[in-house]
Amino acid sequence: MGSSIDAIELAQAMIRCNSVTPADGGTLDVLQDHLDTLGFTCHRMTFGGAGTDDVQNLYARLGTTQPNLCFAGHTDVVPVGNGAAWSVDPFAAKIENGKLFGRGASDMKSAIAAFVAACSRHLAANGVPSGSISLLITGDEEGPAINGTKKVLEWMKARGEIIDACIVGEPTNPDRLGEMIKIGRRGSLTADLTVRGTQGHVAYPHLADNPVARIVAMLSALASEPLDSGTDHFQPSNLEVTTIDVGNPASNVIPSEARARFNIRFNDLHTANSLQRWITENLDSVGGAYDLAVQVTGEAFLTPPGPLSDIIAGAVKDRLGIDPELSTTGGTSDARFIKDVAPVAEFGLIGSTMHKIDEHVAVADVEALSDIYEDVIRRFFTKN
Secondary structure (H helix, E strand, O other), X not given: OOOOOOHHHHHHHHHOOOOEOOOOOOHXXXXXXXXXXXXXXXXXXXXXEXXXXXXXXXXXXXXXXXXXXXXXXXXXXXXXXXXXXXXOOOOOOOEEOOEEEOOOHXXXXXXXXXXXXXXXXXXXXXXXXXXXXXXXXXXXOOOOOOOOHHHHHHXXXXXXXXXXXXXXXXXXXXXXXXXXEEOEEOEEXXXXXXXXXXXXXXXXXXXXXXXXXXXXXXHHHHHOOOOOOOOOOOOOOEEEEEEEEOOOOOOOEEOOEEEEEEEEEEOOOOOHHHHHHHHHHHXXXXXXXXXXXXXXXXXXXXXXXOHHHHHHHHHXXXXXXXXXXXXXXXXXXXXXXXXXXXXXEEOOOEOOOOOOOOOEEEHHHHHHHHHHHHHHHHHHHHHO
């Protein structure tokens, strides 16, 4: 099954590939080279077209029987921002004072490297398991998430590929490795509201129809009461207005329209459809002409505490002496797609520097995460 793979060296090799979404920058070539040496069968696929960017993806599997333990992640990264503000080259993968720096170090190339290294050690010690290990790696998580995990899952379904459990290697820990496992996520809905009126002179308001007053009343109706108080596993849903725009430079003109955008992060007491009905009812209660465009990036979901979270939590406890919190906090991830085909939980590195200048992780944390992943693999196949 090849020689043991070093998590840090692999993480550095991947970080050195400039893969700002949707570019791959050779990252999947680096990853596949290592998976090939371990005996994985690798499938590369590119999805795109219809006005979207081409995205490279990889599905790799070792074994042909069930159960299939899958690790999911992404190799694309967000832009570096102000490169001059970095203390190091963001794609040099430099190690300083025990920390590995680079765009993607935290989110989430190092976690992918940790899992591959864990696989190499497990295979060296135990051989191929009675079942399968797979990796589902996309280059479209930080982008629109159109040509990545969602389409790979469709490809897998057409081929009869079944996942029995999935670990997503997103950086789940706020401050300390082992603090938190994500067992679900809130849903996300973004709405663009345009309220239409009639332009006119401010001295003759009866000859105009001011949309600004109505949009303020509409937003007030939406935000006047909490959506809920939360549930056992979810924090309360929240609606946040992110912009109100009129674009009117004149002080004596009533504008013809006003626009606003708001986002709702919602728990499993709601669905996107139920929230759209609630939004419309509140807007209609104010009255007047308006247009509403809604984009849903994910529904709320929960993998109830059980076998998968128990396996991860047990490995964390044994390796670090920590009882991790089972959480549903944070934004969306590709777990929102995977939850439709298998139980899914997220566990990775510390996320405090992800997307920031000088993104970094502790070398010791990457090595500890690899140890935890190795224990997870062992526990999964022992249990199953």
